[in-house]
Amino acid sequence: MGYILSDSTFTQLAEFIKDKTGINIPPTKKYLIENRLFKTLEDYNLKGYDEYLYLLKYSGNGKEINRLFDAITTNETFFFREPLQFDVFVEHILPRVIERKHGMKNIRIWSAACSSGEEAYTLSMLLKEKRPDVTAEIIASDISQQVISAAESGVYTSYSIRNVDDLYMRKYFTRQGETYLLDEKIRHSVRFRQHNMLSPLRPPELNNFDVVFCRNVLIYFDIKTKQEAVSTTYDSLTAGGFLIIGSSESLHNITRAFKPTTIDRVVAYEKI
Numbered sequence: 001m002g003y004i005l006s007d008s009t010f011t012q013l014a015e016f017i018k019d020k021t022g023i024n025i026p027p028t029k030k031y032l033i034e035n036r037l038f039k040t041l042e043d044y045n046l047k048g049y050d051e052y053l054y055l056l057k058y059s060g061n062g063k064e065i066n067r068l069f070d071a072i073t074t075n076e077t078f079f080f081r082e083p084l085q086f087d088v089f090v091e092h093i094l095p096r097v098i099e100r101k102h103g104m105k106n107i108r109i110w111s112a113a114c115s116s117g118e119e120a121y122t123l124s125m126l127l128k129e130k131r132p133d134v135t136a137e138i139i140a141s142d143i144s145q146q147v148i149s150a151a152e153s154g155v156y157t158s159y160s161i162r163n164v165d166d167l168y169m170r171k172y173f174t175r176q177g178e179t180y181l182l183d184e185k186i187r188h189s190v191r192f193r194q195h196n197m198l199s200p201l202r203p204p205e206l207n208n209f210d211v212v213f214c215r216n217v218l219i220y221f222d223i224k225t226k227q228e229a230v231s232t233t234y235d236s237l238t239a240g241g242f243l244i245i246g247s248s249e250s251l252h253n254i255t256r257a258f259k260p261t262t263i264d265r266v267v268a269y270e271k272i
């Protein structure tokens with residue numbers, strides 16, 4: 001590596017990252033910045049982190065910021081992650097949403113912080129299999145353009161598909177050597193876009209959702225940033241819509257705006 005990250009530069013860099021992404025990197029995780037950013041410094045031929053910070057702050061363009069987003073985010077995800085939540089969504093939440101819409105079976109779903117798309121595509125396959133009568137508009141977004149491009153390509157590793165059962169594998173994936181290509185119809189059933197959840201500007205298409213999945217991203221934020229992100233999801237939902245966060249996450253101390261409902265050990269948050 002060869003680069004030394006002083007405590008004061010670390011503090012400034014961590015502040016910059018938090019300001020731009022919401023991601024909170026405490027001093028105990030200084031190694032995370034070093035591990036993830038030294039390659040950028042090498043590629044840009046920089047002398048050290050000070051120079052990198054200067055570039056980001058004063059002379060950088062969108063490209064450098066995007067590269068920072070790609071490097072600093074943790075994009076771990078896979079198909080059918082936390083499957084109980086998907087079961088509860090299909091069997092309980094969806095019928096409630098449809099009932100509230102007086103039987104209308106057009107629903108809008110947002111996979112916020114979607115990483116490489118596995119969550120959004122899982123929803124699409126599930127709906128196709130279990131509720132072919134429902135028309136779903138699924139929009140998925142992430143701050144990192146790199147994962148959005150990966151999602152759009154629809155090519156996955158054995159790690160991503162390890163929880164996919166045989167029926168879905170046979171129907172929706174084609175093996176291509178070491179990778180798996182997702183069925184074209186499923187790929188086209190989700191619309192992806194780069195979007196920072198903390199941006200004060202939310203494009204009109206990120207509105208009027210019946211269900212928002214915002215799983216496994218709040219863990220990277222501090223309380224204040226969690227509140228901001230959750231309030232964005234609240235505003236993006238229609239009345240009576242549901243927010244689903246990761247099963248290891250909680251809205252305790254974050255907001256009281258939602259009504260938590262526990263269904264089969266899954267907590268879903270209803271906008272009242």
Ligand SMILES: C[S@@+](CC[C@H](N)C(=O)[O-])C[C@H]1O[C@@H](n2cnc3c(N)ncnc32)[C@H](O)[C@@H]1O
Nearest residue numbers: 021073075077113115142143196197215216217
């Ligand atoms: C661990 S992944 C979670 C993926 C998926 N939701 C899941 O549960 O498997 C977290 C994702 O949050 C994204 N992320 C982090 N900060 C973000 C922000 N401010 N706005 C949008 N996405 C963000 C990261 O790029 C990363 O892809």
